[in-house]
Amino acid sequence: MEIGVFRFPGTNNEHETLRALNNFEGVSANLIEYKDLQRINDQDAFVIPGGFSFGDILRAGAIAKTTETVQLLRDETLSGKLVFGICNGFQILTEAGLLPGALLPNRHTRFVSKFINIKISDDKLFGDLFNQVMRIPIAHFEGNYWNTTRPDGVLARYSDIDGRDTEDSNPNGSLDNIAGMVKNSVAGMMPHPERAFFKHQGSTDGRKILKVFVEAIKC
Amino acid sequence: MMRQENEEKSYSGKVKTLEILNSETAKMIFRDDITAGDGAKKDNLNGKGALNARMTEILFNLLTSSGIPTHILKKEDDITFLVRPLKIFPVEVVIRNTLAGSICRRYGIPEGEELKKPLLEIFVKDDELHDPLISESVAVSLGYIEEFELGLVKAYAHRVNKVLKHNFDKAGLILVDFKLEFGRDKNGLIWLADELSGDSMRVWDKETRQKLDKDVFRKDLGDVLEGYRTLEKRLSEIEFEPLREPLNVNIIITPKEGIPNPGGNVVKRAIENFGINTQSVRLGKFIQISFQENLESRNWKEEFHKVNNELLTNPLIEVFKIQIR
Numbered sequence: 001m002e003i004g005v006f007r008f009p010g011t012n013n014e015h016e017t018l019r020a021l022n023n024f025e026g027v028s029a030n031l032i033e034y035k036d037l038q039r040i041n042d043q044d045a046f047v048i049p050g051g052f053s054f055g056d057i058l059r060a061g062a063i064a065k066t067t068e069t070v071q072l073l074r075d076e077t078l079s080g081k082l083v084f085g086i087c088n089g090f091q092i093l094t095e096a097g098l099l100p101g102a103l104l105p106n107r108h109t110r111f112v113s114k115f116i117n118i119k120i121s122d123d124k125l126f127g128d129l130f131n132q133v134m135r136i137p138i139a140h141f142e143g144n145y146w147n148t149t150r151p152d153g154v155l156a157r158y159s160d161i162d163g164r165d166t167e168d169s170n171p172n173g174s175l176d177n178i179a180g181m182v183k184n185s186v187a188g189m190m191p192h193p194e195r196a197f198f199k200h201q202g203s204t205d206g207r208k209i210l211k212v213f214v215e216a217i218k219c
Numbered sequence: 220m221m222r223q224e225n226e227e228k229s230y231s232g233k234v235k236t237l238e239i240l241n242s243e244t245a246k247m248i249f250r251d252d253i254t255a256g257d258g259a260k261k262d263n264l265n266g267k268g269a270l271n272a273r274m275t276e277i278l279f280n281l282l283t284s285s286g287i288p289t290h291i292l293k294k295e296d297d298i299t300f301l302v303r304p305l306k307i308f309p310v311e312v313v314i315r316n317t318l319a320g321s322i323c324r325r326y327g328i329p330e331g332e333e334l335k336k337p338l339l340e341i342f343v344k345d346d347e348l349h350d351p352l353i354s355e356s357v358a359v360s361l362g363y364i365e366e367f368e369l370g371l372v373k374a375y376a377h378r379v380n381k382v383l384k385h386n387f388d389k390a391g392l393i394l395v396d397f398k399l400e401f402g403r404d405k406n407g408l409i410w411l412a413d414e415l416s417g418d419s420m421r422v423w424d425k426e427t428r429q430k431l432d433k434d435v436f437r438k439d440l441g442d443v444l445e446g447y448r449t450l451e452k453r454l455s456e457i458e459f460e461p462l463r464e465p466l467n468v469n470i471i472i473t474p475k476e477g478i479p480n481p482g483g484n485v486v487k488r489a490i491e492n493f494g495i496n497t498q499s500v501r502l503g504k505f506i507q508i509s510f511q512e513n514l515e516s517r518n519w520k521e522e523f524h525k526v527n528n529e530l531l532t533n534p535l536i537e538v539f540k541i542q543i544r
Contacts (some may be wrong), residue, residue: 058504058530058531062533063530095533101535102535102536104478104479104536109484109485146535
């Protein structure tokens with residue numbers, strides 16, 4: 001199974017993501033430079049890793065969404081291929097309109113980098129993990145999820161260790177503690193599952209999330 | 220002073236005739252008539268039409284090479300142009316570099332003083348009302364012109380002034396003031412229309428300050444055509460220098476009402492350190508875009524709305540305002 005991992009100028013999580021995905025049996029994760037358009041069609045699924053694509057100029061993800069890469073990716077999702085955006089990848093997918101909502105600067109206007117807990121709210125694509133609480137790191141400045149109405153398709157919510165989406169467990173001011181969204185074959189989240197994959201990283205909960213994603217591709 | 224209406228095949232203005240040939244072309248024909256005082260004073264001067272057609276030809280050529288989109292397609296004969304059919308805005312734009320004419324009467328000031336910077340005024344095109352001055356907000360509010368279109372028209376008018384003034388000065392002439400008309404084509408594009416000649420400008424000799432325009436006829440100062448001939452001769456003798464002034468588009472982006480604006484809150488607290496209590500502070504963005512390319516009239520409004528909605532702003536959380544300079 002071929003998973004394309006995109007690198008835009010300013011992407012900085014591609015190697016952790018590749019290492020994590022390649023740890024799964026039968027997965028070949030491939031680094032795809034964003035201009036390398038002819039490789040897109042050969043992939044079975046895609047991950048847009050974290051970073052600061054195009055320096056987060058205008059808004060995080062705003063420039064990346066105008067690239068031909070993301071236009072092609074849009075076509076790929078129409079044919080049902082899975083796309084997973086992590087952190088900046090999630091921001092790109094919301095900017096592109098592939099996921100609903102927008103990511104504003106954090107409520108407290110500080111970059112936040114720490115372990116938090118999330119509870120999986122999606123009972124479809126990530127249904128195997130439904131209601132499970134995960135310990136996983138975040139690292140972002142613009143992760144404050146906003147939408148005009150409470151959206152459908154919440155993938156995960158920031159929570160306390162018991163899975164309650166309290167105000168105190170919301171690290172950035174997100175509407176309804178939303179940490180990630182899923183719509184059709186497109187998913188995105190601010191937390192970094194590839195940074196909670198190996199024991200030495202302090203948590204292996206992220207491995208469960210990526211495992212479900214990889215297994216969904218096999219189906 | 221010509222209304223171009225598609226439902227009429229031919230329209231006769233005070234000094235020109237317009238014939239609509241089809242949806243792509245019309246004929247603008249210069250006659251020998253001359254009028255003043257909103258048509259109260261009239262005459263017919265042999266050769267006047269051809270003289271003004273020639274002036275219009277050379278000045279519109281200069282404007283075209285300076286990036287101003289004009290309605291002229293080609294000159295057909297001494298008095299006839301093929302032009303784009305337009306819906307002419309019912310307002311005309313006047314640019315003044317030196318005080319003269321209606322502004323002096325309106326405010327009781329003597330003519331002749333050079334203004335520190337060019338002054339732009341808008342008038343309603345209506346002889347019965349004697350072409351009254353109109354404010355920009357009234358013109359927009361009454362639907363005579365859209366705000367975006369007015370911004371573009373003003374930007375074009377100032378560029379026309381810059382290029383004309385520069386070249387008139389080279390020809391030993393003072394460009395005192397002039398009138399422009401603009402129109403919108405069936406696709407919503409905006410073009411400079413009408414003419415430019417001694418009928419629509421005030422021009423003085425730089426040395427003697429002798430009038431070389433229609434004021435000679437208005438005030439019975441002698442042979443008006445002699446002035447027009449001098450204008451034509453002086454401007455034909457110099458080598459025109461086109462000017463390529465960039466068109467500046469400012470885009471102001473603000474967070475939508477009700478959208479959290481954490482950066483604004485930080486600045487709000489900092490402002491309060493100065494002892495100023497604020498209701499709220501909202502941080503947005505200001506983007507200035509300059510364009511050199513402008514030879515063809517473009518649908519700026521549509522293009523900028525697209526680039527704003529698809530790139531510069533996120534319509535879910537931000538609103539934008541476009542200003543043309």
